[in-house]
Amino acid sequence: MARGNRFVRGAAVLAGAGLVSKVLGSVYTIFLQNIIGDRGLGLYQMAYPIYATLVILATAGLPVAVSKFVAERAAQDDAAGASRVFRVSAAIMGAIGAAGFCLLFFGAERYAAFVGNPDAALALRAVAPAMLLVPVMSVARGYFQGFQEMMPTAVSQVAEQTVRVITIIALSWWMMVQWHSPEWAAAGAAFGAVTGALAGCAVLWENMSRGPMIRHRGSRGDSRLDSGWGKEMVLYALPVSLGALAVPLINNVDALTVVNSLKAAGLSSGVATEMFGWLSGRAFKLMILPATFAGAVAVALLPSLTSAITRRDLKAANQQVELGLRLTIWLSLPASIGLILLAAPVDRMLFRDTSGLAAIQITSLAMVFSSLQVTASSILQSVGRPWAPVWHLAVAVAAKGILNVLWVPRWGIEGAAAATVMAYAVAALLNIVTVMASTGLVLHVRQLFWRPIVASIGMAAVVVLVLQTLGGETGASRWESAVVALSAVVLGGVAYFVLLLIVGGFSRGELEALPCVGPVLARVGTRFGWLK
Numbered sequence: 001m002a003r004g005n006r007f008v009r010g011a012a013v014l015a016g017a018g019l020v021s022k023v024l025g026s027v028y029t030i031f032l033q034n035i036i037g038d039r040g041l042g043l044y045q046m047a048y049p050i051y052a053t054l055v056i057l058a059t060a061g062l063p064v065a066v067s068k069f070v071a072e073r074a075a076q077d078d079a080a081g082a083s084r085v086f087r088v089s090a091a092i093m094g095a096i097g098a099a100g101f102c103l104l105f106f107g108a109e110r111y112a113a114f115v116g117n118p119d120a121a122l123a124l125r126a127v128a129p130a131m132l133l134v135p136v137m138s139v140a141r142g143y144f145q146g147f148q149e150m151m152p153t154a155v156s157q158v159a160e161q162t163v164r165v166i167t168i169i170a171l172s173w174w175m176m177v178q179w180h181s182p183e184w185a186a187a188g189a190a191f192g193a194v195t196g197a198l199a200g201c202a203v204l205w206e207n208m209s210r211g212p213m214i215r216h217r218g219s220r221g222d223s224r225l226d227s228g229w230g231k232e233m234v235l236y237a238l239p240v241s242l243g244a245l246a247v248p249l250i251n252n253v254d255a256l257t258v259v260n261s262l263k264a265a266g267l268s269s270g271v272a273t274e275m276f277g278w279l280s281g282r283a284f285k286l287m288i289l290p291a292t293f294a295g296a297v298a299v300a301l302l303p304s305l306t307s308a309i310t311r312r313d314l315k316a317a318n319q320q321v322e323l324g325l326r327l328t329i330w331l332s333l334p335a336s337i338g339l340i341l342l343a344a345p346v347d348r349m350l351f352r353d354t355s356g357l358a359a360i361q362i363t364s365l366a367m368v369f370s371s372l373q374v375t376a377s378s379i380l381q382s383v384g385r386p387w388a389p390v391w392h393l394a395v396a397v398a399a400k401g402i403l404n405v406l407w408v409p410r411w412g413i414e415g416a417a418a419a420t421v422m423a424y425a426v427a428a429l430l431n432i433v434t435v436m437a438s439t440g441l442v443l444h445v446r447q448l449f450w451r452p453i454v455a456s457i458g459m460a461a462v463v464v465l466v467l468q469t470l471g472g473e474t475g476a477s478r479w480e481s482a483v484v485a486l487s488a489v490v491l492g493g494v495a496y497f498v499l500l501l502i503v504g505g506f507s508r509g510e511l512e513a514l515p516c517v518g519p520v521l522a523r524v525g526t527r528f529g530w531l532k
Helices: 003-059 062-075 079-106 108-115 118-132 134-146 151-179 182-190 192-208 227-243 246-264 269-287 291-310 314-351 357-363 366-382 388-411 413-439 445-470 478-502 508-512 518-527
Strands: none
Touching (some): 003 062, 003 079, 003 134, 003 151, 003 182, 062 227, 062 291, 062 366, 079 108, 079 118, 079 134, 079 227, 118 134, 118 182, 134 151, 151 182, 246 388, 246 413, 269 314, 269 357, 291 314, 291 366, 314 445, 314 478, 357 413, 388 413, 445 478
């Protein structure tokens, strides 16, 4: 398979796995609340976020470094070097995971008391063993990604999330039946992270036994852990980890400034807090959904681009950069336009009413910018500029804080939403300008945007027709809104894809690279003369 088509296939596989994992991760909380009640759910939520934060800090950077370094060695046919990268990074991440386990397990009572309920200590101890597995598992995923083998990562992600959700529901139910204890039920739910990690590791181990590592066991090379390799990878991973804090940092800026600014404008504390919930709990949650797809593009792009750069194939590298940005726009632009049109039924479907509707519509404009900044960050990491996205993020966070202070007192929660759009626009623009300066790439904006814009206009017409036909703009029922929203998403998505195909958005090779349906669609497109 051509390298560009292999990149498209990898991005599609990871995007599909990410979507399945997101759906599973969103649905289980409904069942969990019904099983263990609000108190048990509160104990679980006291334990899981600190674990998730430690996982992000531990795994955001080094697996990316593993993917890049393995891709470089693979491009040079250095099998022993690629294996050595895996061993060094696995040792580093094993040590980090052990430290995280000790922190969570032995500090459980102190942290639980700090957050306000000592009963959360059980859940903290239950989730702690996952720290021994997840960091090393992330290294294995980075290793496969370095060889542009995305299927092991995708399958392990789905297996991990599926087993985790099953464990959460089964163990919490069993412990409530046996002991009627929300504390133990919350601990059982938290233990789902451990069983999920075991499932993910099992999938990766099975693939490792017949994947790149087994093929390279016969390669000669120094198998000793090399502190120089470790230092180089850690120095590369550090800015990547800091860059992964984009969403938490912008959330923290809102947490620090929005409520206070609304109160300064004369609103009561209760009203200001409720409006902040519209922004953070509704608008922002919906806005970051396309980041799943942008993240898949970024993960698939990094090893592909790194390989081209290592081979000094600048033409292929520029093609990879342009293709990565093109895929990002294809995915994020229709999502942004679609949410603007469907904000009302989606809001009712998910949150029962349309509070904060304007904030959702404004924030949806940030989808394109947030997705582009993710992809452009991956490009900069590939070309040896990993610190650039960090500085650009700092500028964006500063802009977000300043604009919040200026706009929230004047325009309320909509001002905060507009500030979010501007912050991501600043980060995306700075990243793309630096990409152009670093690679010499000349971006043809018209070529990048005109096809998805034409297809998005057609999609918008279909969505509006669905809204008018099914009454989505006025229907008050939550289930009616769900029917309208899901119908519009499916029909609008099909219309967008067909129109993008008709206007020549795909090459035959790119379409054939899509898993399962790609070859069939390629034959149809060729028959009607839509493919070049």
